[in-house]
Amino acid sequence: MKKYLILGIIVLAVFSNSCSQEQSKNSKTILTPTEFAEKVKTVPTPLLIDVRTPGEFSDGHLQNAVNIDWVGDSFDSQVATLDKSKPVLVYCLSGKRSAAAATKMREDGFKEVYEMQGGITNWKSADLPVTTGK
Secondary structure (H helix, E strand, O other): OHHHHHHHHHHHHHHHHHHHHHHHHHHHHEEOHHHHHHHHHHOOOOEEEEOOOHHHHHOOEOOOOEEOOOOOOOHHHHHHOOOOOOOEEEEOOOOHHHHHHHHHHHHOOOOOEEEEOOHHHHHHHOOOOOEOOO
16 A cells, blocks of 8 residues: 555656646747747747738738748648748747647657747737738
8 A cells, every 4th residue: 555655656746747847848938929029039040930821911910920821721831841940939819829830840840939928919919010011
C-alpha cells in the first residue's frame, strides 16, 4: 500500500511539473500586442503571418504581414515553403485561429512561433497601426 502511495505522489509531481513547464512555455510565446510589436521590431527578418481570410486581411493588417488563410485549402502547402528555423509571428482576429495555426506549425517543426494575444482586435485597441497596403 505504501508503495502505491509513493508511486502516486511521484506521478503527481511529474505531471504537475510538466503542466507548469507548458504554462511557462506558453507565457513566453503568447505575447500582448505591445510585446508582439516589440518582437516584430527586434527579430531580424521576422516571418509575420496573418492567418485570417483574404477579405479580413484587405480590411487592415500589420505592415509586412503575409496572408496565409488558416481555413483556406493551401495553408499547409504555403507554410511548408517557410524556413522553420526562423522566428514566426502569427496573428488573426481574436487569437483562436492563430493559436490553432501556431500549434500546427510547432507540430510541423517550427522552432520559434509567437502568437498575438487577442489578435488584431487587441492590437487596434492598443492603438497600434494597421495598413491596407501590401
